[in-house]
Amino acid sequence: xxxxxxxxxxxxxxxxxxxxxxxxxxxxxxxxxxxxxxxxxxxxxxxxxxxxxxxxxxxxxxxxxxxxxxxxxxxxxxxxxxxxxxxxxxxxxxxxxxxxxxxxxxxxxxxxxxxxxxxxxxxxxxxxxxxxxxxxxxxxxxxxxxxxxx
Ligand SMILES: [Zn+2]
Ligand SMILES: [Zn+2]
Ligand SMILES: [Zn+2]
Numbered sequence: 001x002x003x004x005x006x007x008x009x010x011x012x013x014x015x016x017x018x019x020x021x022x023x024x025x026x027x028x029x030x031x032x033x034x035x036x037x038x039x040x041x042x043x044x045x046x047x048x049x050x051x052x053x054x055x056x057x058x059x060x061x062x063x064x065x066x067x068x069x070x071x072x073x074x075x076x077x078x079x080x081x082x083x084x085x086x087x088x089x090x091x092x093x094x095x096x097x098x099x100x101x102x103x104x105x106x107x108x109x110x111x112x113x114x115x116x117x118x119x120x121x122x123x124x125x126x127x128x129x130x131x132x133x134x135x136x137x138x139x140x141x142x143x144x145x146x147x148x149x150x
Pocket of ligand 3: 119123140141142143144
């Protein structure tokens with residue numbers, strides 16, 4: 001048995017399936033804005049720029065970060081259709097882009113930071129998306145149930 005990292009992408013799956021041929025093409029941005037905490041409840045804010053609302057206390061916060069905007073504009077990514085390396089050229093995420101080489105459209109989605117959490121039952125590292133709030137987890141390897149809070 002390998003005690004490697006388990007990838008738990010299906011835990012937080014969106015209604016859209018990624019294995020469908022009709023799926024829109026998308027690429028996840030590698031650049032994330034700095035993680036910030038809510039000025040009101042000091043919980044974790046959703047990662048992003050612009051007008052954010054705290055999912056824990058509903059406070060509305062305006063966040064901007066010129067360094068992230070610049071990195072977003074200059075970010076290099078690979079076209080999901082023809083694999084050509086492109087420069088994003090836009091300072092917001094998500095963004096609809098068109099490849100200048102193959103003319104296909106795709107979505108450049110916001111980066112979702114991942115964290116590793118150690119299961120208290122079997123001590124494997126579980127990899128998951130870091131989203132604000134408390135979440136109940138059931139370890140896929142040993143079925144231990146525990147909660148995490150970000
Ligand atoms: Zn808050
Ligand atoms: Zn292309
Ligand atoms: Zn476990």
